[in-house]
Amino acid sequence: MKTRALIAALALALSTAPALAETVRMAVTTSFENSGLADVLLPEIQEELGIEVELLVVGTGQALRLGEAGDVDAVLVHSRPAEEAFVAAGHATHWREIMYNDFVLVGPSGDPADVASAETAAGALAQIAEVDAAFVSRGDNSGTHQKELALWAGAGVDPETLGGSYNAVGAGMGAALNTASGLNAYILSDRATWLTFGNKGDLALLFSGDPEMFNPYSLLPVNPERHPHVNNDAVMELEAWLVGPRGEELINAYTVLDETLFVHSAVPQ
Structure with a gap:
């Protein structure tokens, strides 16, 4: 009886425990991190999507190398020629412009x-x-x-x-x-x-x-055909949120010293 009661208690605890958050590892540029925008976006992403975004803060070149190696699920960078070459080489499924500054x-x-x-x-x-x-x-x-x-x-x-x-x-x-x-x-x-x-x-x-x-920032999901372990489903959820109305609202509203730092520029598909 004690064993049955213990099993029942464990089952109840598991059924009522909060679901573990999805995790997306994303390599981002130092300029994105320095701007402070991540401190605004990431808590909202976790609350609304249940996705915890872990940032690896590096330069664009290193971010793309991390993506090429499959060490991250996505990259957020700002060098269009390098982004296009990254996609053409099959390292990402696509690039999606999110916002720009200058x-x-x-x-x-x-x-x-x-x-x-x-x-x-x-x-x-x-x-x-x-x-x-x-x-x-x-x-x-x-x-x-x-x-x-x-x-x-x-x-x-x-x-x-x-x-x-x-x-x-x-x-x-x-x-x-x-x-x-x-x-x-x-x-x-x-x-x-x-x-x-x-x-x-x-x-x-x-x-x-x-x-x-002009300085556009784009999200590049790492190609799951190259790296099956990447969390592509969560990256797609994240992308949809960033390009959608909530991402647009938060990005456009973010200011420092009364100056807007980024302009949301994603085009719905």
């Missing part, structure tokens, strides 16, 4: 290269090179680093020829901004990280608005 050029408030007068981002970098002003690069193959290199190419400048004035730190956006603040140097940053960055020192936002500095 890149900005930050530098000494005195602006020795007069980048504030430039008409394009490439022109601003050309002026920085011309006066041999200090510049800090993330140098980490992130989406921001790739955009920076594309802008240097547009300026007709190889940054490797800039010598000691070009400082590649091989670190995330926050660490790179700290270096730029310490050196009073120019740097390319995403707007969200710049707005939330606390150690601005004498740095100021000097140039923005060039269409070449």
